Amino acid sequence: METKSSSRSDVSEVLSDKEEYKFGFVTDIEADVFPKGLNEDVIRALSAKKKEPKFMLDFRLKAYKKWLTMKEPDWQYCKYPKIDYQDISYYAAPKPKKKLESLDEVDPELLETFEKLGISLDEQKRISNVAVDAVFDSVSVATTHKKKLMEQGIIFCSFSEALLEYPELIEEYLGTVVPIGDNYFAALNSAVFTDGSFVYIPPDTISPMELSTYFRINTEETGQFERTLIICSENSHVSYLEGCTAPQFDTNQLHAAVVELITLENAEIKYSTVQNWYSGDRETGAGGVYNFVTKRGKCVGNGSKISWTQVEAGSAITWKYPSCILQGDNTVGEFYSVALTNGLMQADTGTKMIHLGNNTRSSIISKGISADQSNNSYRGLVKVGKNAKNARNYTQCDSMLVGDKCGANTFPYIETANSSVQLEHEASTSKISEEQLFYLEQRGISRENAITLVINGFCKEVFKQLPMEFSVEAQKLLTLKLENSVG
Amino acid sequence: MLDIKDLTGGFDGNEIVKGVSLKVNPGEIHAIMGPNGSGKSTLSKILAGHPVYEATGGTVTYKGKNLLEMDPEARALEGVFLGFQYPVEIPGVNNAEFLRMSYNALLVNRGEEEIDPLDFDEILDQKMKTVDMDPKYKDRFLNDGFSGGEKKKNEILQMAVLEPTLAILDETDSGLDIDALKTVANGVNRLFNKDRALIVITHYQRLLDYIKPHFVHVFSDGKIVETGGKELALDLEKNGYDKYIASGN
Ligand SMILES: Nc1ncnc2c1ncn2[C@@H]1O[C@H](COP(=O)(O)OP(=O)(O)OP(=O)(O)O)[C@@H](O)[C@H]1O
Ligand SMILES: [Mg+2]
Numbered sequence: 001m002e003t004k005s006s007s008r009s010d011v012s013e014v015l016s017d018k019e020e021y022k023f024g025f026v027t028d029i030e031a032d033v034f035p036k037g038l039n040e041d042v043i044r045a046l047s048a049k050k051k052e053p054k055f056m057l058d059f060r061l062k063a064y065k066k067w068l069t070m071k072e073p074d075w076q077y078c079k080y081p082k083i084d085y086q087d088i089s090y091y092a093a094p095k096p097k098k099k100l101e102s103l104d105e106v107d108p109e110l111l112e113t114f115e116k117l118g119i120s121l122d123e124q125k126r127i128s129n130v131a132v133d134a135v136f137d138s139v140s141v142a143t144t145h146k147k148k149l150m151e152q153g154i155i156f157c158s159f160s161e162a163l164l165e166y167p168e169l170i171e172e173y174l175g176t177v178v179p180i181g182d183n184y185f186a187a188l189n190s191a192v193f194t195d196g197s198f199v200y201i202p203p204d205t206i207s208p209m210e211l212s213t214y215f216r217i218n219t220e221e222t223g224q225f226e227r228t229l230i231i232c233s234e235n236s237h238v239s240y241l242e243g244c245t246a247p248q249f250d251t252n253q254l255h256a257a258v259v260e261l262i263t264l265e266n267a268e269i270k271y272s273t274v275q276n277w278y279s280g281d282r283e284t285g286a287g288g289v290y291n292f293v294t295k296r297g298k299c300v301g302n303g304s305k306i307s308w309t310q311v312e313a314g315s316a317i318t319w320k321y322p323s324c325i326l327q328g329d330n331t332v333g334e335f336y337s338v339a340l341t342n343g344l345m346q347a348d349t350g351t352k353m354i355h356l357g358n359n360t361r362s363s364i365i366s367k368g369i370s371a372d373q374s375n376n377s378y379r380g381l382v383k384v385g386k387n388a389k390n391a392r393n394y395t396q397c398d399s400m401l402v403g404d405k406c407g408a409n410t411f412p413y414i415e416t417a418n419s420s421v422q423l424e425h426e427a428s429t430s431k432i433s434e435e436q437l438f439y440l441e442q443r444g445i446s447r448e449n450a451i452t453l454v455i456n457g458f459c460k461e462v463f464k465q466l467p468m469e470f471s472v473e474a475q476k477l478l479t480l481k482l483e484n485s486v487g
Numbered sequence: 488m489l490d491i492k493d494l495t496g497g498f499d500g501n502e503i504v505k506g507v508s509l510k511v512n513p514g515e516i517h518a519i520m521g522p523n524g525s526g527k528s529t530l531s532k533i534l535a536g537h538p539v540y541e542a543t544g545g546t547v548t549y550k551g552k553n554l555l556e557m558d559p560e561a562r563a564l565e566g567v568f569l570g571f572q573y574p575v576e577i578p579g580v581n582n583a584e585f586l587r588m589s590y591n592a593l594l595v596n597r598g599e600e601e602i603d604p605l606d607f608d609e610i611l612d613q614k615m616k617t618v619d620m621d622p623k624y625k626d627r628f629l630n631d632g633f634s635g636g637e638k639k640k641n642e643i644l645q646m647a648v649l650e651p652t653l654a655i656l657d658e659t660d661s662g663l664d665i666d667a668l669k670t671v672a673n674g675v676n677r678l679f680n681k682d683r684a685l686i687v688i689t690h691y692q693r694l695l696d697y698i699k700p701h702f703v704h705v706f707s708d709g710k711i712v713e714t715g716g717k718e719l720a721l722d723l724e725k726n727g728y729d730k731y732i733a734s735g736n
Binding site: 436441453457460 | 538559562563580
C-alpha cells in the first residue's frame with residue numbers, strides 16, 4: 001500500500017514517539033531477599049519467617065513434593081527459554097524499619113512508589129469507594145479502609161495477616177478451588193507463595209466499596225507468587241479490582257499467582273484485572289514478566305454468580321485462563337477479556353466454563369488485539385457435565401490485527417456429556433481498517449484519536465463491565481500501548 | 488477557493504485521474520457527472536487525502552495553501568468535507584460522541600473552547616430535525632447496521648453539524664427515497680451561502696432540480712471532458728455519455 005507523497009506517515013510512525021512504559025522505574029529500598037534457589041529448607045524458612053500455622057507449612061510441602069513430579073506445560077502457543085527455577089529468589093520484602101502499627105509508619109519511600117503509580121494509600125486522599133491492599137514484591141505493605149469494612153464484618157487484609165488472624169477460614173477454603181496439584185505453576189505457587197489478599201464477605205452483605213489489590217514487582221531476580229482468596233457468603237456481593245506493574249529490567253521476572261473465588265448461595269463476585277506488567281523491549285524482546293496465573297472461581301451455592309473481567313496489556317508472556325466451576329444450580333459464569341499484545345509479546349489466554357449444576361449459564365466475550373510481531377491466542381473450554389441439564393453457553397471471540405506481522409489464533413474446545421445443552425459460538429478476525437481511520441480523520445479527528453476510537457469501540461462490551469474508574473484507566477492504557485505500536 | 492491544475496493520480500501506480508483542472512469559487516455549486524468507474528470517487532479521495540490514493544502530478548490549491556501537503560484531518564479542520572459514497576461502519580463508536588469529538592476538533596482548531604456535552608446535544612437535536620432524522624440515531628454506533636439511505640442521511644447530518652467551507656458530496660443522492668432526497672437537498676441548500684462551495688457528484692439530474700448547480704462537468708476516463716450549465720445535465724439524462732466516451736473504450 002502506498003502512502004501519500006505528502007508528509008503523511010503511517011500509523012506506527014505517527015505514534016512511535018510516544019511515551020514508553022512509564023512504570024519502569026525501580027524503587028531504591030533495602031530489601032530482605034532470600035538467596036536464590038528452591039528446596040524444602042527454603043520453604044520451611046519462608047513459612048517460619050511468616051510465623052505460619054502448621055497446616056500451612058504442610059500444605060506448602062505437599063505442594064512442593066507434587067511440583068517436583070510435574071512437568072512445565074508446553075501446549076500453549078508461546079515460546080520462551082527454559083526457566084531455571086533455582087536461579088530465582090523466592091522471597092523479597094522491603095525491610096520494615098520496625099513493626100507497623102498504622103499507615104503512618106509505612107516507609108515513605110514505599111508510599112511514594114505507590115503514589116507514583118497513581119495508587120494513593122492515604123485513606124484521606126483516596127476516592128472514598130475503593131479500598132486497597134498494596135503488595136510490593138512478596139509482601140503486602142498496606143491495606144486501607146480496613147476498619148470501615150470491619151464494621152460490616154467484611155474482612156479485607158493481606159494473606160499473611162489472614163493466616164494469623166483467621167486460620168480456620170483459610171484452612172477450610174484454601175486449595176478447594178485450585179487444588180495443590182492442579183497445574184505446574186499452581187503447584188509451585190502453593191509451595192512458595194508469599195502474600196496476597198484475603199477477602200471474606202459475611203452473609204447478606206453488599207460491600208460498600210470496591211476492594212482492590214495493587215501488585216508491584218520491584219526486585220530484579222525475585223519471583224512473585226501471590227495468593228488471593230475471596231469468599232462471598234450467602235446473598236452477598238463484592239466487586240474486586242486488581243492492578244499490576246513492574247520495573248523495566250533486561251531479565252525476566254516470573255509471576256505465578258493463584259486466585260481462588262468462592263460464592264455461596266445467591267452470592268456474586270465480580271473480579272476485574274488490569275494487567276500492565278512490563279512486557280519487555282519492543283524491538284529486542286529483552287526482559288519482561290512471565291505471567292503464569294491460575295484464576296478460578298467456584299459457584300458453590302445455587303443461584304450464585306462469578307464474573308471475570310480482564311484487560312491484559314502487559315507481560316512478555318501471558319498464560320492465564322480465569323475460569324468458573326458452575327457447581328450450584330442456576331449459577332452464572334462470565335468472562336470478559338481484552339488482550340492486547342505488541343512488540344514481541346505472547347499471550348495465550350481464555351477461560352474454562354465447567355457446567356456441573358442444572359440451568360447453569362456462561363458467557364464468554366473475548367477481544368484480542370495483536371500488533372507488531374506479537375502473538376495472541378484465545379483458548380477456551382466449555383465443558384458440560386452429564387448431570388448439568390439445560391446448560392447454556394454463549395461465546396464470542398473477536399480478533400483485530402494491527403499490521404501484518406502479528407498473529408491471532410483461537411482454540412475453542414467444547415466437551416459435553418449432556419444433550420440438553422445450548423451452545424452458541426461467534427468468531428471474527430479483522431484488520432484495523434484504514435477506511436475507518438480515514439473516515440474519522442476526514443471529520444477532523446486526529447489519527448491518534450481515531451485509533452483510540454476504533455479500538456475502544458472494538459472493546460466496548462468488555463470495557464463497560466469494568467468499574468468506571470478502571471474503565472477510563474484501561475482505555476488510556478490501550479491507547480498508550482497502541483500509540484507505541486499500531487503499524 | 489479551490490484550484491485544481493492538471494491533477495493526476497490513483498492507487499498503487501494505477502493512474503485513474505488523468506489530468507483534471509477545475510476552479511471552484513466561493514458561492515459556486517459544481518456538479519460532476521460521468522460513467523461508472525471513470526474516477527469521480529478517486530478524485531474526491533485524492534482531494535480529501537485518502538492514504539491509498541496518491542497524487543502523481545499537478546497541483547491543488549485550497550484557500551491559498553497546497554492541499555496535497557496537508558494531513559487528512561488538517562484538510563477537514565480547514566473546512567473540507569467529503570460526503571462518502573460508501574460511508575464505513577464503525578461498531579462500538581457512539582454516533583453522537585463521535586460527532587461531538589469532531590465538532591470539538593474544529594472548535595479547538597479555531598482556538599475556541601470545547602463545547603459542553605449538553606449544549607452540543609441541543610445543537611445536534613436541532614440539526615437532526617433539519618435532515619429529518621430520529622433522535623434515536625444519536626445512540627446508535629456510527630453507521631453500524633444503518634440502511635443505505637440512513638448512512639447517506641448521517642453524512643448530511645455530519646455536514647450540517649460541521650458546516651464545511653467546501654463540501655464534496657459523492658453520490659449522496661443514491662440510496663435515498665424521494666422524500667429523503669428532498670429533505671437532504673433542502674438541508675444541503677440551507678448550508679450553502681456565498682462564502683461556501685459545493686461539489687456534487689451524481690448520476691441523476693433529479694438531484695440537480697433541488698440543488699441547482701452553476702456548472703455541470705462531464706467526467707470521463709479520468710478527465711473533465713465537457714463543462715456547461717444546468718442544461719448539460721438534462722442533455723446527459725436524455726442522451727447518455729456515448730458521445731463523451733473515447734472510442735475503443
Ligand atoms: N482501491 C482500489 N483498488 C482497486 N481498484 C480501484 C481502487 N480504487 C479505485 N479503483 C478502480 O478505479 C476506477 C475508478 O473508480 P472510482 O471509484 O473513482 O469510480 P467512480 O467514477 O466513482 O464510479 P461510480 O460512478 O461507479 O461510483 C474503477 O475502475 C475502480 O475499480
Ligand atoms: Mg464513485
